[in-house]
Amino acid sequence: xxxxxxxxxxxxxxxxxxxxxxxxxxxxxxxxxxxxxxxxxxxxxxxxxxxxxxxxxxxxxxxxxxxxxxxxxxxxxxxxxxxxxxxxxxxxxxxxxxxxxxxxxxxxxxxxxxxxxxxxxxxxxxxxxxxxxxxxxxxxxxxxxxxxxxxxxxxxxxxxxxxxxxxxxxxxxxxxxxxxxxxxxxxxxxxxxxxxxxxxxxxxxxxxxxxxxxxxxxxxxxxxxxxxxxxxxxxxxxxxxxxxxxxxxxxxxxxxxxxxxxxxxxxxx
Numbered sequence: 076x077x078x079x080x081x082x083x084x085x086x087x088x089x090x091x092x093x094x095x096x097x098x099x100x101x102x103x104x105x106x107x108x109x110x111x112x113x114x115x116x117x118x119x120x121x122x123x124x125x126x127x128x129x130x131x132x133x134x135x136x137x138x139x140x141x142x143x144x145x146x147x148x149x150x151x152x153x154x155x156x157x158x159x160x161x162x163x164x165x166x167x168x169x170x171x172x173x174x175x176x177x178x179x180x181x182x183x184x185x186x187x188x189x190x191x192x193x194x195x196x197x198x199x200x201x202x203x204x205x206x207x208x209x210x211x212x213x214x215x216x217x218x219x220x221x222x223x224x225x226x227x228x229x230x231x232x233x234x235x236x237x238x239x240x241x242x243x244x245x246x247x248x249x250x251x252x253x254x255x256x257x258x259x260x261x262x263x264x265x266x267x268x269x270x271x272x273x274x275x276x277x278x279x280x281x282x283x284x285x286x287x288x289x290x291x292x293x294x295x296x297x298x299x300x301x302x303x304x305x306x307x308x309x310x311x312x313x314x315x316x317x318x319x320x321x322x323x324x325x326x327x328x329x330x331x332x333x334x335x336x337x338x339x340x341x342x343x344x
Contacts, residue, residue, distance in 0.1 A: 112141065114130075115130045115134060115137065127164075134164050143173065150165065158195055159198045162177065170206070181199045196218075200241065200245055200248055201248070204247070204251055207255060209252050209260055215245050215249055216263060246278040250281075253282070254285060260286075261286060273313050276310075278316070280317050283302075284302070284323045291329035299329075302317050
């Protein structure tokens with residue numbers, strides 16, 4: 076409960092008198108923050124790539140509205156690395172009004188070829204996941220469908236590895252949203268556990284278990300049964316991921332997961 080006027084007067088009487096030096100401290104702190112903001116803006120305007128990426132932690136703390144305009148401009152820069160920085164920095168702002176520009180940029184980044192194109196896409200996916208909007212699920216699922224890599228040639232194999240990496244970031248972002256209580260993200264992970272691609276199924280079941288770490292006994296019977304079934308999958312990567320998911324859930328106190336290990340004779344410790 077907030078103190079009333081009388082209590083505030085008593086506090087004024089018993090507290091030491093505030094000197095001019097004491098009053099100057101908040102101003103100094105404000106001036107220091109302002110200096111940091113102006114420094115970040117200066118780096119955005121003329122800094123080299125290394126300097127740009129070094130200010131992201133400060134952007135994450137300051138989250139000043141003045142950062143939005145230069146970052147949106149840099150998101151359309153001809154230099155792919157600067158666009159990558161802009162995406163990460165926009166994610167650091169955690170401003171939901173910037174989701175649409177990120178989604179638009181992802182659509183354009185999908186058309187890019189050459190060095191840095193996939194890194195830019197990953198940066199955008201990371202930014203959208205960091206902003207943390209469960210409504211972004213449709214975007215993530217669409218992005219995941221675009222991750223098909225070529226096979227056979229050396230270039231195709233490299234593209235395939237890059238696509239797997241992007242897919243991992245997308246599924247991890249869905250996991251983060253699900254862990255925060257996103258119902259649409261949780262439903263998407265459940266659906267991805269039936270995906271044709273074994274790697275995607277394995278990643279989905281892993282992220283699903285993580286999303287229940289802080290509420291292990293809220294996992295539905297149908298979800299647990301689905302994980303049980305995947306422990307018998309033909310693909311070792313899926314079976315091992317499902318077994319690891321159950322182990323993780325048992326470790327945090329999920330009774331149904333504990334029953335699996337008790338019934339199978341495998342230890343959960």
